[in-house]
Amino acid sequence: MxxxxxxxxxxxxxxxxxxxxxxxxxxxxxxxxxxxxxxxxxxxxxxxxxxxxxxxxxxxxxxxxxxxxxxxxxxxxxxxxxxxxxxEVKPLETDSIxxxxxxxxxxxxxxxxxxxxxxxxxxxxxxxxxxxxxxxxxxxxxxxxxxxxxxxxxxxxxxxxxxxxxxxxxxxxxxxxxxxxxxxxxxxxxxxxxxxxxxxxxxxxxxxxxxxxxxxxxxxxxxxxxxxxxxxxxxxxxxxxxxxxxxxxxxxxxxxxxxxxxxxxKLSTKSxxxxxxxxxxxxxxxxxxxxxxxxxxxxxxxxxxxxxxxxxxxxxxxxxxxxxxxxxxxxxxxxxxxxxxxxxxxxxxxxxxxxxxxxxxxxxxxxxxxxxxxxxxxxxxxxxxxxxxxxxxxxxxxxxxxxxxxxxxxxxxxxxxxxxxxxxxxxxxxxxxxxxxxxxxxxxxxxxxxxxxxxxxxxxxxxxxxxxxxxxxxxxxxxxxxxxxxxxxxxxxxxxxxxxxxxxxxxxxxxxxxxxxxxxxxxxxxxxxxxxxxxxxxxxxxxxxxxxxxxxxxxxxxxxxxxxxVQRRTRRPFSVSEVEALVQAVEELGTGRWRDVKLRAFENADHRTYVDLKDKWKTLVHTARISPQQRRGEPVPQELLDRVLAAHAYWSQHQAKQQAGNLKMIREASVESQNAEAIQPLAMIM
DNA sequence: CTTAGGG
DNA sequence: CCCTAAG
Incomplete structure (x- = not known):
């Protein structure tokens, strides 16, 4: 050999x-x-x-x-x-450079x-x-x-x-x-x-x-x-x-x-x-x-x-x-x-x-x-x-x-x-x-x-x-x-x-x-x-x-x-820290840029794909909306859930308004949010 | 590949 | 988490 x-x-x-x-x-x-x-x-x-x-x-x-x-x-x-x-068959393409x-x-x-x-x-x-x-x-x-x-x-x-x-x-x-x-x-x-x-x-x-x-x-x-x-x-x-x-x-x-x-x-950049x-x-x-x-x-x-x-x-x-x-x-x-x-x-x-x-x-x-x-x-x-x-x-x-x-x-x-x-x-x-x-x-x-x-x-x-x-x-x-x-x-x-x-x-x-x-x-x-x-x-x-x-x-x-x-990937519940990172990233990047979110906060977490993050966000939003009694798994701090809601609300509107983000929107989001603090990050990136 | 959503 | 249609 x-x-x-x-x-x-x-x-x-x-x-x-x-x-x-x-x-x-x-x-x-x-x-x-x-x-x-x-x-x-x-x-x-x-x-x-x-x-x-x-x-x-x-x-x-x-x-x-x-x-x-x-x-x-x-x-x-x-x-x-x-x-x-x-x-070694010929390469399909020639781009050795x-x-x-x-x-x-x-x-x-x-x-x-x-x-x-x-x-x-x-x-x-x-x-x-x-x-x-x-x-x-x-x-x-x-x-x-x-x-x-x-x-x-x-x-x-x-x-x-x-x-x-x-x-x-x-x-x-x-x-x-x-x-x-x-x-x-x-x-x-x-x-x-x-x-x-x-x-x-x-x-x-x-x-x-x-x-x-x-x-x-x-x-x-x-x-x-x-x-x-x-x-x-x-x-x-x-x-x-x-x-x-x-x-x-x-x-x-x-x-x-x-x-x-x-x-x-994992493949990433492919031809x-x-x-x-x-x-x-x-x-x-x-x-x-x-x-x-x-x-x-x-x-x-x-x-x-x-x-x-x-x-x-x-x-x-x-x-x-x-x-x-x-x-x-x-x-x-x-x-x-x-x-x-x-x-x-x-x-x-x-x-x-x-x-x-x-x-x-x-x-x-x-x-x-x-x-x-x-x-x-x-x-x-x-x-x-x-x-x-x-x-x-x-x-x-x-x-x-x-x-x-x-x-x-x-x-x-x-x-x-x-x-x-x-x-x-x-x-x-x-x-x-x-x-x-x-x-x-x-x-x-x-x-x-x-x-x-x-x-x-x-x-x-x-x-x-x-x-x-x-x-x-x-x-x-x-x-x-x-x-x-x-x-x-x-x-x-x-x-x-x-x-x-x-x-x-x-x-x-x-x-x-x-x-x-x-x-x-x-x-x-x-x-x-x-x-x-x-x-x-x-x-x-x-x-x-x-x-x-x-x-x-x-x-x-x-x-x-x-x-x-086919077998599912092993389940890997998000830890609080991960959730926090996710929330943080989403607050800054919005909900339509999962790839960026991934890169920003989960670059090193190879097991978290952007789809995973997206899904997690989805569940987070859901979780935040349901009563604490209905939630399962590792409890996510309410504070984070609030931020999730706030960010979600904000970005939802932001997205709808097509780049129309402005102070007014922020305020609106602020209103919707139960936690004004959550808006902070959003305001920052505006 | 990424997104966005349904499953 | 998976799967997919779309872009």
């Missing part, structure tokens, strides 16, 4: 230069922006990879540690990079590591570091930057452990952690060496950066064309200071633990060209995000960090900065979504391709044969024996602003993975590059005989279709060991490519929980195999095969059960 940084075309984005926002009317909207086309990327690649690695690791023997030092392929696989480039239009994305690509053959069950247990995998190269880099990265890994461990359990006994958490840590060390060392090494390879050069982060996230291909930005990028990569969120007078730095992530999902679709996509995505299926993901609290980092920045700047990534991501999702909407199947370029694996350095060693590492054992009793070293995992795209903290990045990744896992994963069987759909066929019938070269046999993790009715998804909470209490349904996960999932018709029709799916996929398809997947040959060998079928467009009946995926 590779953690690379994908920059937008022209890479001009992250650091959105501060551009004072012009009056709305003058604001130019719909500026086309460049959008990385990750629509084709399959987010589940990572997932699969992780799981695969896990499985693989669990089977790897002591060779594990050795392998990590010697055979481990460089994190930055050329092949992967190349493929990556291919994935548009500030803030780009965002960085970190993507994971699987680089199958195929070491070994000697497996010691015992060691396997200990080494079952699913993470070594996905996390290894990627996280280790981060680790260098942020030691506590491990915590994230641990979460992953748990999750994976859980999953690994499906194929084979999952190592005890302890073991996981230990081996994870151990591997991290080794691998990092190794990788670092490799990166800094003289290796005349472009890769080596490109990655011989000092900053680990940069090291990890830069993609050679991209770096070349954006070398000029590199330095700045580096600088920005790690926020240096943290300013109080309350820096701005009237702004409230509401906490937003549950929906911090929203920051990364006009995408507007319609985006909205839809966003909505859908949000629905997905709010889906209860993601509840198991851990909470994220990075918002505060990023928020504080931007605290000093001008209002608009901040806003833009905060959302550039979101938009970016959204755009990506949009694309993915678009394809789906079109009734197409979107799959990672390498979704079922063996290329990424083939291109891996190790591949070269093994002869670049995807299945070279898989072992086929023909037993006397005509059993097909083989080991699966890893699953092909859909790519997972993650985008975070440069200003995001490493911690937030970690959390993002963690959450993404967790969520994906929580969403359910299934295993698909590919034979000769073709997906074997008929679960009832015997291996023999399918052609998977003991005589067959298992190189032709491949497995791929398939996301449990989110489009499927909830019932078929199973309860994620049971999948993940998320100890998190109630977590916000708004996780970015889906955004990370869930929509990118390869929707297979058959998947959509399947029912039953993940576990069942799992069994169906494996058991029924290869009941013989099942017997051998366990104990000593738990490892899953990545035998990715180009699956034309998978890449083909397949109609998706996703619209159907969509509604069932």
């Amino acid at each position: 590779v953690l690379k940084k994908r920059l937008d075309y022209g890479f001009n984005g992250f650091r959105v230069p501060f551009v004072p926002r012009a009056p709305r009317s003058a604001r130019r909207r719909g500026i086309s922006r460049t959008v990385a086309e990750d629509g084709q990327a399959c987010a589940f690649e990572l997932l699969a990879s992780l799981a695969g690695k896990l499985l693989q690791e669990s089977a790897s023997s002591s060779a594990s540690s050795n392998a990590s030092e010697g055979n481990h392929q460089p994190a930055f696989d050329k092949g992967v990079v190349e493929q990556e480039r291919q994935d 548009n500030p803030g239009s780009s965002a960085e994305s970190i993507l994971f690509s699987e680089v199958a590591s195929q070491n070994t053959s000697q497996k010691s069950l015992v060691q396997a247990e200990a080494d079952a570091v699913l993470e070594r995998t996905s996390v290894n190269n990627n996280f280790e880099c981060l680790e260098k930057v942020e030691p506590d990265l491990k915590s994230s890994v641990c979460k992953l461990e748990d999750t994976f452990g859980h999953y690994s359990g499906r194929l084979a006994p999952a190592p005890a958490p302890q073991d996981f952690r230990e081996s994870v840590n151990g591997n991290m060390k080794n691998e990092f060392r190794q990788q670092e060496a490799g990166n800094l090494g003289i290796g005349g390879s472009t890769l080596a050069k490109n990655y011989s950066l000092k900053d680990p982060l940069e090291l990890c996230v830069s993609s050679p291909a991209l770096v070349d064309s954006t070398s000029n930005v590199k330095s700045s990028l580096l600088r920005e990569a790690i926020p240096t200071k943290s300013i109080s969120r309350h820096g701005n007078d009237s702004k409230l730095g509401f906490r937003d633990d549950d929906e911090n992530f929203l920051r990364f999902n 006009k060209a995408f507007r319609p679709t985006q909205q839809i996509a966003h909505r859908r995505i949000r629905k997905l995000l709010t889906s209860k299926y993601w509840k198991t993901a851990p909470k994220l609290k990075d918002c505060e960090l990023s928020r504080s980092d931007m605290g000093v920045k001008p209002l608009y700047h901040k806003r833009k900065t905060c959302h550039s990534f979101e938009r970016y991501q959204h755009d990506s999702n949009l694309k993915k979504r678009k394809l789906l909407d079109r009734g197409s199947v979107v799959t990672s370029d390498g979704g079922f391709s063996s290329e990424s694996v083939c291109n891996s350095p190790e591949k070269g060693k093994d002869g670049c044969n995807p299945g070279s590492s898989s072992e086929l054992h023909v037993s006397k009793d005509s059993h097909v024996k083989f080991s699966i070293k890893s699953f092909k995992i859909p790519e997972l795209y993650i985008e975070v602003p440069e200003t995001a903290t490493v911690g937030s990045l970690k959390r993002t990744i963690t959450e993404s993975v967790m969520a994906i896992l929580g969403g359910g994963v299934r295993v698909g069987v590919l034979f000769h590059g073709k997906k074997v759909r008929d679960d009832n066929r015997t291996l023999l019938q399918t052609g998977i005989s003991c005589k067959e070269n298992l190189d032709n046999l491949g497995f791929a993790l398939e996301p449990s279709s989110l489009q499927v009715s909830p019932i078929s998804v199973g309860d994620p909470s049971s999948q993940c060991e998320s100890s998190q209490a109630t977590r916000s349904p708004r996780t970015p996960v889906p955004d990370l490519g869930v929509s990118n999932v390869l929707h297979e018709t058959s998947l959509l029709t399947n029912t039953g929980n993940i576990v069942e799916h799992y069994h169906e996929s494996i058991s029924s398809q290869t009941d013989t195999i099942v017997d051998y997947i366990t104990p000593d040959s738990r490892a899953i060998v990545a035998v990715p095969t180009r699956n034309a079928e998978a890449l083909a467009m397949v109609p998706v009946a996703q619209k159907a059960r969509r509604s069932e995926l």
Whole structure:
């Protein structure tokens, strides 16, 4: 797996230069922006990879540690990079100059590591570091930057452990952690060496950066064309200071633990060209995000960090900065979504391709044969024996602003993975590059005989279709060991490519929980195999095969059960302070400028949209009008309610009179108001 | 995207 | 809070 940084075309984005926002009317909207086309990327690649690695690791023997030092392929696989480039479809628009239009994305690509053959069950247990995998190269880099990265890994461990359990006994958490840590060390060392090494390879050069982060996230291909930005990028990569969120007078730095992530999902300034679709996509995505299926993901609290980092920045700047990534991501999702909407199947370029694996350095060693590492054992009793070293995992795209903290990045990744896992994963069987759909066929019938070269046999993790009715998804909470209490349904996960999932018709029709799916996929398809997947040959060998079928467009009946995926956002009653801020803002801005109100008083409260504010105002007015006995929830000070009434009355008239505001009106409002004081602010702004 | 309103 | 029509 590779953690690379994908920059937008022209890479001009992250650091959105501060551009004072012009009056709305003058604001130019719909500026086309460049959008990385990750629509084709399959987010589940990572997932699969992780799981695969896990499985693989669990089977790897002591060779594990050795392998990590010697055979481990460089994190930055050329092949992967190349493929990556291919994935990057042309931007829909060319506006690389548009500030803030780009965002960085970190993507994971699987680089199958195929070491070994000697497996010691015992060691396997200990080494079952699913993470070594996905996390290894990627996280280790981060680790260098942020030691506590491990915590994230641990979460992953748990999750994976859980999953690994499906194929084979999952190592005890302890073991996981230990081996994870151990591997991290080794691998990092190794990788670092490799990166800094003289290796005349472009890769080596490109990655011989000092900053680990940069090291990890830069993609050679991209770096070349954006070398000029590199330095700045580096600088920005790690926020240096943290300013109080309350820096701005009237702004409230509401906490937003549950929906911090929203920051990364929410879209704000989007290309006009995408507007319609985006909205839809966003909505859908949000629905997905709010889906209860993601509840198991851990909470994220990075918002505060990023928020504080931007605290000093001008209002608009901040806003833009905060959302550039979101938009970016959204755009990506949009694309993915678009394809789906079109009734197409979107799959990672390498979704079922063996290329990424083939291109891996190790591949070269093994002869670049995807299945070279898989072992086929023909037993006397005509059993097909083989080991699966890893699953092909859909790519997972993650985008975070440069200003995001490493911690937030970690959390993002963690959450993404967790969520994906929580969403359910299934295993698909590919034979000769073709997906074997008929679960009832015997291996023999399918052609998977003991005589067959298992190189032709491949497995791929398939996301449990989110489009499927909830019932078929199973309860994620049971999948993940998320100890998190109630977590916000708004996780970015889906955004990370869930929509990118390869929707297979058959998947959509399947029912039953993940576990069942799992069994169906494996058991029924290869009941013989099942017997051998366990104990000593738990490892899953990545035998990715180009699956034309998978890449083909397949109609998706996703619209159907969509509604069932929708879940309301978590309710977040307004606190008195929030109400006060709202009232204050409305008094000054009126009731028809919610966006401004939001910006003015809730800039940092990402979970409060202007619509929310508008709605709140609506209820406040109502509340103010009803008797105190009828009011519910946290009592709002009468004083505030009076102001609400006054402001409401005032602005109602003001609006009606069309800019006719004057002293006379103020007086009128004053009269209407039961509380003359409430008019003060109004008068001030007149 | 924002507003404005109904649900 | 959600959803949408409108702008």
